[in-house]
Amino acid sequence: xxxxxxxxxxxxxxxxxxxxxxxxxxxxxxxxxxxxxxxxxxxxxxxxxxxxxxxxxxxxxxxxxxxxxxxxxxxxxxxxxxxxxxxxxxxxxxxxxxxxxxxxxxxxxxxxxxxxxxxxxxxxxxxxxxxxxxxxxxxxxxxxxxxxxxxxxxxxxxxxxxxxxxxxxxxxxxx
Numbered sequence: 195x196x197x198x199x200x201x202x203x204x205x206x207x208x209x210x211x212x213x214x215x216x217x218x219x220x221x222x223x224x225x226x227x228x229x230x231x232x233x234x235x236x237x238x239x240x241x242x243x244x245x246x247x248x249x250x251x252x253x254x255x256x257x258x259x260x261x262x263x264x265x266x267x268x269x270x271x272x273x274x275x276x277x278x279x280x281x282x283x284x285x286x287x288x289x290x291x292x293x294x295x296x297x298x299x300x301x302x303x304x305x306x307x308x309x310x311x312x313x314x315x316x317x318x319x320x321x322x323x324x325x326x327x328x329x330x331x332x333x334x335x336x337x338x339x340x341x342x343x344x345x346x347x348x349x350x351x352x353x354x355x356x357x358x359x360x361x362x363x364x365x366x367x368x369x
Contacts, residue, residue, distance in 0.1 A: 223252050
């Protein structure tokens with residue numbers, strides 16, 4: 195005899211989750227009204243009145259639900275609009291702040307460049323003045339040296355043989 199192994203499976207439950215909505219409510223109301231008609235131990239006239247009454251109540255409930263839903267949607271839209279406007283305002287403020295920072299940075303850069311240029315021009319002017327003063331001093335010194343040399347020098351023809359021009363003359367010694 196063949197031996198069969200039996201597999202035992204544990205039972206499991208599948209749960210589907212759906213959001214309940216207005217459609218489910220209306221379906222429940224309609225089913226409830228239909229079942230009430232089927233199981234009602236009343237006469238036709240009484241049943242019609244009950245149906246009319248239930249229909250009015252269902253219509254009133256549906257109207258209230260529609261108003262509630264409309265108010266809820268309207269409120270949600272208002273909140274969303276408010277949040278979007280707040281975020282837009284915050285973004286505009288951030289852009290304005292960045293624009294002001296960039297403007298200040300550009301102005302600070304211009305001021306620093308102007309100050310650097312002024313400092314450079316001042317230093318160049320000081321360098322030129324120092325150079326010109328040095329050139330003038332050198333010329334004056336050269337000119338005064340030439341004048342002083344001319345005054346202290348004797349002509350070469352007047353110097354004895356072997357004497358250095360501009361050197362003091364030797365005095366004869368008595369024997």
